[in-house]
Amino acid sequence: MGGTRESVAAISRDALLERHALLLGAGVPTVVIAGELEAAEVIRTVESSPLAQLRASAPAAPTAADASSAGGAGTAAAPRLLLLDRPGSVQSELRIGKVGRSRLDPLFYAALIHSEVLGGLFGSRLNRVLREEKGYTYGAAAGFEFRRGRGPFTARTAVESSVTAPALVEARAQIASMTPQPPSDDELNAARQYLRGTFPLRFGSASPVAGAVAGLVAVGLEPSELDRFQSAIDSVSGAEVARVAAALDAETERIVVVGDAATVAAPLRDVGFAVEVRGDASGA
Numbered sequence: 001m002g003g004t005r006e007s008v009a010a011i012s013r014d015a016l017l018e019r020h021a022l023l024l025g026a027g028v029p030t031v032v033i034a035g036e037l038e039a040a041e042v043i044r045t046v047e048s049s050p051l052a053q054l055r056a057s058a059p060a061a062p063t064a065a066d067a068s069s070a071g072g073a074g075t076a077a078a079p080r081l082l083l084l085d086r087p088g089s090v091q092s093e094l095r096i097g098k099v100g101r102s103r104l105d106p107l108f109y110a111a112l113i114h115s116e117v118l119g120g121l122f123g124s125r126l127n128r129v130l131r132e133e134k135g136y137t138y139g140a141a142a143g144f145e146f147r148r149g150r151g152p153f154t155a156r157t158a159v160e161s162s163v164t165a166p167a168l169v170e171a172r173a174q175i176a177s178m179t180p181q182p183p184s185d186d187e188l189n190a191a192r193q194y195l196r197g198t199f200p201l202r203f204g205s206a207s208p209v210a211g212a213v214a215g216l217v218a219v220g221l222e223p224s225e226l227d228r229f230q231s232a233i234d235s236v237s238g239a240e241v242a243r244v245a246a247a248l249d250a251e252t253e254r255i256v257v258v259g260d261a262a263t264v265a266a267p268l269r270d271v272g273f274a275v276e277v278r279g280d281a282s283g284a
Helices: 005-009 013-024 039-047 108-120 125-133 161-176 185-198 206-219 223-234 238-249 261-270
Strands: 080-085 091-099 140-144 152-160 254-259 274-278
Touching (some): 091 161, 125 161, 161 254, 161 261, 185 223, 254 261
Antiparallel strands (some): 091 254
16 A cells, blocks of 8 residues: 555656645545634634635545445455565464445444454454464454445454464454354444443544544545444344345455465465465565
8 A cells, every 4th residue: 555666766746746736626625623612713714714715626536336335256265365475484464355345334333343243352253263262363353444435354463474374264264254153142242332332432632523523524424423323333233244244255355474485385275275475575
């Protein structure tokens, strides 16, 4: 996401100015201000500033059309795996990615519950199995990144090189477990309680309040969406979480491992992965 040495080096001043102009013209700006302020004075200040002169010169990016989660081509029988060689590394970084869901998706709240049950809570399936039961890692996590369009779903962990293959097999198994084994009542309640309980803690100062509202505005939702968060979390059913899991199962999987290829490539192939080894990532 940060580009390559070559692509970053090729960025010119003209390219930056062009991008800046495109962003400024991509929609009428919304100013979000939070704090103990005199509203009328703030509005006058904004209206007399250069911000008030900005007008859209380019169409805004599409929103709802990108929000559907119809499922992709499905996971291949022999999953492809990109192995970035880091010679001598004693650990492997594992990433499993799929196309996820939009913030505008009707199952957004169910996806939040799904993330906590699978890889958010300390007692989540990934962390419980990979850390507590197998002893493969100090921690494993997974979840969705929500955007206007469909953002990524990522599962991630770091393990000792010698257990790279079994840890990856087990991580994939836990992700897949969410469909045949929907969340139990205990799992659902734990996820609901965590999300409800931590929600107020996010707004202890003006800055996160402004950030949360700005994020809603950016995806086309009203600030009042925050008022329904806790009730929406409470209303999520196990069936809705199962729908999220089933749609995720249908998405094509991308797997990346960064580690010592001399140690981990053969075991990964032995358990059925189609491994593509690239370069020396020791300087990455």
